[in-house]
Amino acid sequence: GQSLEQPSEVTAVEGAIVQINCTYQTSGFYGLSWYQQHDGGAPTFLSYNALDGLEETGRFSSFLSRSDSYGYLLLQELQMKDSASYFCAVRVSYNFNKFYFGSGTKLNVKP
Amino acid sequence: SAVISQKPSRDICQRGTSLTIQCQVDSQVTMMFWYRQQPGQSLTLIATANQGSEATYESGFVIDKFPISRPNLTFSTLTVSNMSPEDSSIYLCSVEGAGSYNEQFFGPGTRLTVL
Secondary structure: OEEEEOOOEEEEEOOOOEEEEEEEEEOOOOEEEEEEEOOOOOOEEEEEEOOOEEEEEOOEEEEEEOOOOEEEEEEOOOOHHHOEEEEEEEEOOOOOOOEEEOOOEEEEEEO | OOOEEEEOOEEEEOOOOOEEEEEEEOOOOOEEEEEEEOOOOOEEEEEEEEOOOOOEEOOOOOOOOOOEEEEEOOEEEEEEOOOOHHHOEEEEEEEEEOOEEEEEEEOOOEEEEEO
16 A cells, blocks of 8 residues: 655745655655645646655755655745645556655745 | 646536546547545545556445546546545546656546535
């Protein structure tokens, strides 16, 4: 089976940096993704890590440590529009793009 | 990227009835996925639909309750059968990105309320 843990809620102010952690236990692991979902919207892809290390995409970075079964999403220069839910998701199949999602972290950005 | 549409966007149904949700993609894709999401909760994978073969269901989901069709490479349907209020949820379909197999694109979802 799969188990992914994330903090349920995080609050930060505009311009700050916030880190959302994700720990996982899976029967197979091929990579970790992050998705953003605004209220009433569909999840949208942010990043994918298959190898250990940090991947940077603009204000967002994602980190993976396979030995620790741990990853995080780092959001810099927070903006009000970053208020959303963030989900980590593990890829469990080599053959196709099958993911299991964490419980989600609601990020509240305050002025 | 892939553009996905779902019909209906929302519905209110009576207990014991069935609803079929349609998912249309603007490009041909091998795999399509169906998820369920309670408001404010995580996405739970229901099944994986590969064109030309039976859908593969996750633990806790069965074909009799959630029959899936996948008649071609751009379309799939999910039926929620013999509904109960516990089936009230948002149902989303998703596809893997062509050329970016680590990314999934999601449809806008179908918000289902069962009375």
